[in-house]
Amino acid sequence: MKLALDAMGGDFAPAINLEGAQLALSAFPDVKKIYLVGDETTLQKGCDGIGLASPRIEIVHAPEVVGMEESGLMAVRQKKNSSMSLAVDLVKNGTCDAVLSAGNTGAAVAASTIKLRLLEGVERAGIVTQLPNEYGVCNVTDTGANPDAKPTHLVGYAIMASIMARQIFGKPNPKVGLMSNGTEEGKGNEFTKDTLKLMRRLEAAGKLPFDFVGNVEGHDLFEHELDVVLTDGFTGNVLLKTCEATAKAFGKWLKAEIKASPVRMAGALMMKGAFNAMKLRLDANQTGGSPLLGVNGVSIIAHGSANSTAIFNAIRIANEMHRNGINPRIIEAMQKLGDISAA
Amino acid sequence: MKLALDAMGGDFAPAINLEGAQLALSAFPDVKKIYLVGDETTLQKGCDGIGLASPRIEIVHAPEVVGMEESGLMAVRQKKNSSMSLAVDLVKNGTCDAVLSAGNTGAAVAASTIKLRLLEGVERAGIVTQLPNEYGVCNVTDTGANPDAKPTHLVGYAIMASIMARQIFGKPNPKVGLMSNGTEEGKGNEFTKDTLKLMRRLEAAGKLPFDFVGNVEGHDLFEHELDVVLTDGFTGNVLLKTCEATAKAFGKWLKAEIKASPVRMAGALMMKGAFNAMKLRLDANQTGGSPLLGVNGVSIIAHGSANSTAIFNAIRIANEMHRNGINPRIIEAMQKLGDISAA
Numbered sequence: 001m002k003l004a005l006d007a008m009g010g011d012f013a014p015a016i017n018l019e020g021a022q023l024a025l026s027a028f029p030d031v032k033k034i035y036l037v038g039d040e041t042t043l044q045k046g047c048d049g050i051g052l053a054s055p056r057i058e059i060v061h062a063p064e065v066v067g068m069e070e071s072g073l074m075a076v077r078q079k080k081n082s083s084m085s086l087a088v089d090l091v092k093n094g095t096c097d098a099v100l101s102a103g104n105t106g107a108a109v110a111a112s113t114i115k116l117r118l119l120e121g122v123e124r125a126g127i128v129t130q131l132p133n134e135y136g137v138c139n140v141t142d143t144g145a146n147p148d149a150k151p152t153h154l155v156g157y158a159i160m161a162s163i164m165a166r167q168i169f170g171k172p173n174p175k176v177g178l179m180s181n182g183t184e185e186g187k188g189n190e191f192t193k194d195t196l197k198l199m200r201r202l203e204a205a206g207k208l209p210f211d212f213v214g215n216v217e218g219h220d221l222f223e224h225e226l227d228v229v230l231t232d233g234f235t236g237n238v239l240l241k242t243c244e245a246t247a248k249a250f251g252k253w254l255k256a257e258i259k260a261s262p263v264r265m266a267g268a269l270m271m272k273g274a275f276n277a278m279k280l281r282l283d284a285n286q287t288g289g290s291p292l293l294g295v296n297g298v299s300i301i302a303h304g305s306a307n308s309t310a311i312f313n314a315i316r317i318a319n320e321m322h323r324n325g326i327n328p329r330i331i332e333a334m335q336k337l338g339d340i341s342a343a
Numbered sequence: 344m345k346l347a348l349d350a351m352g353g354d355f356a357p358a359i360n361l362e363g364a365q366l367a368l369s370a371f372p373d374v375k376k377i378y379l380v381g382d383e384t385t386l387q388k389g390c391d392g393i394g395l396a397s398p399r400i401e402i403v404h405a406p407e408v409v410g411m412e413e414s415g416l417m418a419v420r421q422k423k424n425s426s427m428s429l430a431v432d433l434v435k436n437g438t439c440d441a442v443l444s445a446g447n448t449g450a451a452v453a454a455s456t457i458k459l460r461l462l463e464g465v466e467r468a469g470i471v472t473q474l475p476n477e478y479g480v481c482n483v484t485d486t487g488a489n490p491d492a493k494p495t496h497l498v499g500y501a502i503m504a505s506i507m508a509r510q511i512f513g514k515p516n517p518k519v520g521l522m523s524n525g526t527e528e529g530k531g532n533e534f535t536k537d538t539l540k541l542m543r544r545l546e547a548a549g550k551l552p553f554d555f556v557g558n559v560e561g562h563d564l565f566e567h568e569l570d571v572v573l574t575d576g577f578t579g580n581v582l583l584k585t586c587e588a589t590a591k592a593f594g595k596w597l598k599a600e601i602k603a604s605p606v607r608m609a610g611a612l613m614m615k616g617a618f619n620a621m622k623l624r625l626d627a628n629q630t631g632g633s634p635l636l637g638v639n640g641v642s643i644i645a646h647g648s649a650n651s652t653a654i655f656n657a658i659r660i661a662n663e664m665h666r667n668g669i670n671p672r673i674i675e676a677m678q679k680l681g682d683i684s685a686a
Contacts, residue, residue: 071529133592147524147532181490181580186414189490189577218584222592234532235578237524241561242582246589249476249565253624257617267613274600274607281596 001031001097001322003315004090007038008065008083009103010311011304014038016102018046020311025056027312028319035060035096037087062086065103068304072106076114084108088115091297098298098318100289102306109145112292112299119327121334124153125294126233127301128161129240130169130287135225137287139165140179142233143240145292149232151195152340154178155202158230159333160293162210165227167324168317174227176208177216179235187215191232198340207337247282288313291321293330298322344374344440344665346658347433350381350389351408351426352446353654354647357381359445361389363654368399370655371662378439380405380430405429408446411647415449419457427451431458434640441641441661443632445649452488455635455642462670464677467496468637469576470644471504472583473512473630478568480630482508483522485576486583488635492575494538495683497521498545501573502676503636505553508570510667511660517570519551520559522578530558534575541683550680590625631656634664636673641665 007017014036021034033056036043040061047053062083066075079085084103088111090096101108105127113125126142126149139161146153158176165174178196180188188196196215203212213226218239220226231239258268268275280286288310289300298321302314321327350360357379364377376399379386383404390396405426409418422428427446431454433439444451448470456468469485469492482504489496501519508517521539523531531539539558546555556569561582563569574582601611611618623629631653632643641664645657664670 069527144524179581181487181577184412189575192577218581218586219588221585221588223588223595231581232532234524234535235581238522238561238574238578238582239585242564242585243561243589245562245564245566246586247593250590250593250621250625252566254617254621257620258614260620261616264614264617267610268617270610271601271607271614273604274597274611277600277603278593278597282593 001319002033002035002095003031003318004035004037004087004096004099006084006087006099006101006103007036007043008062009101010302010306011068012307013102014043014046016306016308016311018043018050018052019308020315021057022050022052023308023312024315025054028316030323031315031319032056033058035087035090037062037090038065038083039063060086060090066107068104070104070107072104072110075104075107076110084111088112091299092116097322098300100300100302100311100314100318102302102304102311105144105301108299108301109292112295112297116295116297116299118294119296119334120331121337122294122330123156124149125292126153126157126160127290127292128164129290131221131243132281133222133226136169138221138226138229140229140231140236140240141293142231143236143290144233147232147234149191151191151198154195154230154232155198155340156294156334158199158208158210158228159337160330161228163326163329163333164291164293167326167329168320169227171227174210175213175225176210176228176230177213177220177226179229179231179239180215180217183215183217183220185214195230202340209333209336244284285310286313289317291317296327298327344662345376345378345438346374346661347378347380347430347439347442349427349430349442349444349446350379350386351405352444353645353649354411355650356445357386357389359649359651359654361386361393361395362651363658364400365393365395366651366655367658368397371659373666374658374662375399376401378403378430378433380433381408381426382406403429403433409450411447413447413450415447415453418447418450419453427454431455434642435459440665441643443643443645443654443657443661445645445647445654448487448644451642451644452635455638455640459638459640459642461637462639462677463674464680465637465673466499467492468635469496469500469503470633470635471507472633474564474586475624476565476569479512481564481569482571483579483583484571484573484636486579486633487576490575490577494534494541497538497573497575498541498683499637499677501542501551501553501571502680503673504571506669506672506676507634507636510669510672511663512570514570517553518556518568519553519571519573520556520563520569522572522574522582523558523560526558526560526563528557538573545683552676552679587627628653629656632660634660639670641670
């Protein structure tokens with residue numbers, strides 16, 4: 001696999017990107033090449049600083065950077081020489097198989113969708129994010145690409161994310177649920193009720209290549225065996241950030257309680273192993289990046305606060321998606337599904 | 344205050360309701376009377392069992408119970424003699440000031456809305472739930488009454504919840520945010536974008552009796568000073584259950600990590616005080632119940648899994664709402680706001 005890395009993307013760029021690339025090159029022999037896209041002087045200096053020099057590394061100069069607060073669509077239109085735009089171009093012109101950015105999510109979605117275009121049969125691209133649950137991971141999609149989704153978009157997300165669950169997370173018959181405000185069949189808002197009806201019709205017609213479990217609710221996210229949770233990009237984004245915020249507050253408040261007494265602090269020291277294991281389990285950097293499924297090329301979006309471990313893991317995901325032929329499988333599955341607009 | 348308690352409501356009814364009533368009677372002298380509504384024989388036996396006998400307690404027989412899985416609207420129409428229906432009737436006919444149920448939420452919303460009707464000037468009722476944050480509590484509304492909300496409904500929720508924040512949680516100038524998928528002004532789905540525009544127009548016209556901070560996101564829930572977070576009942580329900588699920592998973596996984604070694608277990612024992620404080624801080628039973636704001640009477644909805652502490656705290660909230668004249672204040676504020684349909 002050849003990767004285009006938006007080396008200027010992320011709150012801690014470019015250091016995290018260079019370090020992440022270095023880790024990935026030594027861990028994954030089948031990552032043939034990483035193109036570091038960004039300001040040449042800055043990147044060369046950064047590479048020299050950490051001893052990153054390899055025939056598998058190449059710097060591609062990009063004079064502009066997309067800011068985190070910019071409008072995604074405007075950035076793509078106006079900053080044609082941004083590190084993000086040029087990184088996506090490397091996939092578009094066939095130089096690379098995958099692009100990775102920890103920069104402005106809206107801009108990464110817009111650049112990937114506009115430049116790479118959608119895979120045949122895909123109506124809308126969606127971001128899939130992995131949350132740890134008791135059975136491995138739950139692939140939540142869409143977590144932000146498409147805030148005003150239609151029911152047919154969610155069918156596409158279900159097909160695409162279930163391929164991820166099968167090929168990358170080893171679940172031969174993925175369990176797919178629709179996020180709602182209760183598990184009963186009648187629950188939901190107008191949008192999810194319409195989506196549920198459409199899914200049930202496709203299920204009855206034998207068109208769903210996964211185990212559709214119907215409505216699920218927030219309570220099901222971690223303790224129930226769910227491989228894919230479907231939602232519009234607005235709700236998915238709120239859900240994801242609420243998870244992150246709750247886990248962060250829990251950790252922070254517990255730390256404050258521990259600091260309230262020396263005995264508690266001594267106890268916490270004895271529990272260090274448990275806390276470290278929790279940290280690892282909940283650390284979004286272990287997941288690394290969220291694929292934007294449905295575009296013609298592998299496009300991975302990392303968290304703005306990504307560290308080098310996150311970039312390393314995002315490269316791992318890109319590599320696995322490429323190696324397992326996720327996109328050819330999506331095209332095939334969409335062909336099998338056929339036109340569902342009248343379903 | 345006189346309270347009608349749906350004594351058959353909740354997963355652990357009637358015990359939790361009787362015990363909660365007993366605690367409240369001894370703690371709040373201004374709770375003049377609690378009507379226990381439900382099967383007379385069962386309730387009398389339950390009262391005898393815990394020594395609950397007082398002139399401030401009266402049992403009102405109700406032969407039917409609404410199941411947790413029933414459709415709310417159907418239950419209200421078909422089970423006219425359910426404990427929930429008869430409890431709401433006691434407010435409707437003026438016998439009581441407030442009704443409390445830990446039963447089927449949909450049925451409690453439907454019964455309260457249909458029988459009590461809306462306060463003058465209120466377009467839709469909404470559930471407000473308190474989440475603990477670093478500044479006290481954040482009043483999230485709506486958390487489930489109205490899954491397909493309109494922008495004008497959210498203006499009403501903002502007015503009503505900010506009165507709660509001011510009168511009950513001691514925030515003279517409540518900070519109110521709109522839950523979105525990012526804090527930038529352009530973020531949102533069509534619904535929240537329209538809501539933001541309406542709020543900004545009302546703000547410019549000097550019509551908002553609180554500090555409107557614009558878009559907020561999931562990350563802002565616990566660490567930022569926010570007294571009210573506005574959302575439609577679908578997203579709010581997903582948000583609330585996601586919080587609960589994340590905190591529960593965090594606690595459960597930490598417990599499993601602790602049990603993995605005797606040293607960790609000894610450390611945890613020394614940290615018992617910290618864990619207990621966390622438990623108390625995150626325990627939804629400490630909040631007790633979520634008011635359904637906008638109906639003509641105080642209506643409190645408790646969690647299905649409520650314990651007696653939750654029922655006690657829900658009675659406390661009902662009492663505070665009555666004493667602080669939340670409903671008269673809502674009517675006054677709505678009158679001041681006037682017609683916003685053309686705003």
